[in-house]
Amino acid sequence: MKLQVRDATFAYPGSREVFRGLSFDMTPNEVFCLLGPNGTGKSTLLQCLDGLLPLASGKILLDGQDLSRWGRREIARRVAFIPQNHVPVFPFTALEVALLGRTPHLGIFGSPGKRDQHLAEEALDRLGVLPLRDRPYTDISGGERQLVLLASVLAQQAELLLLDEPTAHLDFGNQTRFLRTLGTLAREGLSVLLTSHVPDHALSSASTAAILKDGRFLRCGTPSEVVTESLIREAYGVAVRVLEVPENPDMRTCVPLPEETLTKPRPRH
Numbered sequence: 001m002k003l004q005v006r007d008a009t010f011a012y013p014g015s016r017e018v019f020r021g022l023s024f025d026m027t028p029n030e031v032f033c034l035l036g037p038n039g040t041g042k043s044t045l046l047q048c049l050d051g052l053l054p055l056a057s058g059k060i061l062l063d064g065q066d067l068s069r070w071g072r073r074e075i076a077r078r079v080a081f082i083p084q085n086h087v088p089v090f091p092f093t094a095l096e097v098a099l100l101g102r103t104p105h106l107g108i109f110g111s112p113g114k115r116d117q118h119l120a121e122e123a124l125d126r127l128g129v130l131p132l133r134d135r136p137y138t139d140i141s142g143g144e145r146q147l148v149l150l151a152s153v154l155a156q157q158a159e160l161l162l163l164d165e166p167t168a169h170l171d172f173g174n175q176t177r178f179l180r181t182l183g184t185l186a187r188e189g190l191s192v193l194l195t196s197h198v199p200d201h202a203l204s205s206a207s208t209a210a211i212l213k214d215g216r217f218l219r220c221g222t223p224s225e226v227v228t229e230s231l232i233r234e235a236y237g238v239a240v241r242v243l244e245v246p247e248n249p250d251m252r253t254c255v256p257l258p259e260e261t262l263t264k265p266r267p268r269h
């Protein structure tokens with residue numbers, strides 16, 4: 001799905017603007033990693049992109065059509081949103097959570113049929129969590145929940161995935177596998193937008209990155225244009241080195257430096 005954001009400005013009622021004049025595009029096959037300090041508006045932007053919060057001004061276009069004119073059901077069929085720290089109220093089983101992804105495709109009084117069941121099981125299997133199918137979602141680990149939620153999104157067959165800090169509860173191995181799965185989904189045609197607090201996630205897994213700070217993008221571009229020593233220092237107030245990985249000159253990693261480095265001039269090589 002093609003996403004176009006044009007001059008987007010948003011403010012919560014009675015508060016100052018969270019962001020203003022944001023513009024960017026996303027195309028199918030793209031993984032867009034949104035970075036930025038706490039409280040800078042990443043979750044708010046994702047909620048605007050899912051049509052949950054209305055922009056104060058500007059436009060969000062999905063395949064050229066203005067999102068503000070879309071009904072909730074149409075958005076739910078085509079856009080999937082996994083919010084931060086999602087905890088369901090009811091002890092649904094993992095399979096039932098995956099089946100929830102099929103809801104926008106059912107009739108008003110419809111219940112899931114064989115095909116829905118098949119898609120939900122296939123999605124759980126693809127993410128390695130089919131053995132959890134009958135376990136209550138409330139009794140599995142945070143990382144397993146995240147995988148079950150992604151299965152629900154796969155079963156939904158949405159075209160745009162919005163994921164708010166999806167790796168927050170995953171161990172190192174599962175973070176790596178989860179990000180690789182997002183890359184595979186993008187190659188299969190989805191557009192994926194995730195937020196993260198780890199610049200390396202942008203470097204390792206995204207085709208586009210942006211840093212949101214003080215209501216605007218410090219930079220939006222390729223991950224190596226965005227995750228630079230000066231922009232990371234400007235965004236987070238920490239000194240870092242961005243190092244090449246010897247095994248692959250295209251790969252880079254972002255390493256924090258000791259605090260006093262912020263005040264010392266950078267040594268010459």
Ligand SMILES: Nc1ncnc2c1ncn2[C@@H]1O[C@H](COP(=O)(O)OP(=O)(O)OP(=O)(O)O)[C@@H](O)[C@H]1O
Pocket residue numbers: 012015018036037038039040041042043044045
């Ligand atoms: N419902 C709300 N009403 C009023 N202000 C809100 C509301 N939700 C968030 N805010 C404020 O909007 C700003 C952006 O919050 P948001 O949650 O979008 O940031 P974030 O970048 O996702 O943060 P984090 O990285 O900590 O998750 C913050 O100042 C926050 O306090």
